[in-house]
Amino acid sequence: MAHTLYYTPGSGNSFKPALVARQTGRPLRMRRVDVLAGETRGAAFLAVNPCGQVPYLVTDGGVGLGESNAIAWFLAEGSQLMPATALARAQAVQWMIFEQTALEPNISPARFFTHILPGERDRRAADIARWREAGHAGLAHLERHLGSHPFVAGGAYSVADIAVYGYTHLAGEGGFDLQAYPAVRGWMQRVAAHQGYADVGTLLAPSAGTAEAPAPAAEPA
Numbered sequence: 721m722a723h724t725l726y727y728t729p730g731s732g733n734s735f736k737p738a739l740v741a742r743q744t745g746r747p748l749r750m751r752r753v754d755v756l757a758g759e760t761r762g763a764a765f766l767a768v769n770p771c772g773q774v775p776y777l778v779t780d781g782g783v784g785l786g787e788s789n790a791i792a793w794f795l796a797e798g799s800q801l802m803p804a805t806a807l808a809r810a811q812a813v814q815w816m817i818f819e820q821t822a823l824e825p826n827i828s829p830a831r832f833f834t835h836i837l838p839g840e841r842d843r844r845a846a847d848i849a850r851w852r853e854a855g856h857a858g859l860a861h862l863e864r865h866l867g868s869h870p871f872v873a874g875g876a877y878s879v880a881d882i883a884v885y886g887y888t889h890l891a892g893e894g895g896f897d898l899q900a901y902p903a904v905r906g907w908m909q910r911v912a913a914h915q916g917y918a919d920v921g922t923l924l925a926p927s928a929g930t931a932e933a934p935a936p937a938a939e940p941a
């Protein structure tokens with residue numbers, strides 16, 4: 721039996737586990753949840769994930785797992801995407817936490833209120849300016865690192881690259897100009913050239929899952 725991934729189209733967070741599954745050849749049952757229609761806050765989905773967020777994985781054993789980077793890590797276990805040494809795995813965790821604290825919380829909402837809900841752009845202008853400033857600080861830190869490292873952790877392509885790439889490659893849609901980050905742009909090209917890569921539109925196409933999100937019995941871990 722396959723694990724079930726609840727996802728929403730266009731989401732950099734949902735993209736991460738979907739790409740890990742594709743590049744490791746792990747089958748996933750995809751279940752689409754419409755965030756804009758409020759389905760993440762509806763009773764049917766809350767019965768699956770009480771936190772009301774996607775991505776969310778229900779394992780083939782019926783255990784629920786939240787947080788994109790935790791799901792990506794779980795799916796990468798035992799594959800070539802898992803760094804080989806203890807130090808490289810710790811570095812991968814370091815950068816995946818950095819992604820969740822310095823990149824995603826800034827790039828994702830800036831993109832949401834400019835690209836996905838452009839009607840909200842003016843009302844959220846002050847927030848967007850703040851997110852962009854903080855997001856640029858994160859991108860500058862990533863640029864310094866990638867200036868002397870081909871990949872995020874351990875010298876080889878890994879689950880950490882997928883996690884950090886998730887929103888970095890969508891930053892342009894949030895109004896981030898990436899011209900000042902040549903090392904980041906070179907790294908994004910290396911990630912996108914990797915075997916088995918597919919873009920967010922392909923991995924999370926509405927046809928990747930059913931419109932309805934049935935609720936298998938999940939035990940939040």
Ligand SMILES: N[C@@H](CCC(=O)N[C@@H](CS)C(=O)NCC(=O)O)C(=O)O
Nearest residue numbers: 731733755760772773774775787788
């Ligand atoms: N830290 C979480 C963030 C998840 C998140 O923000 N999910 C958004 C979609 S990308 C969501 O479910 N929003 C709907 C809601 O909060 O109701 C992760 O990395 O998975």
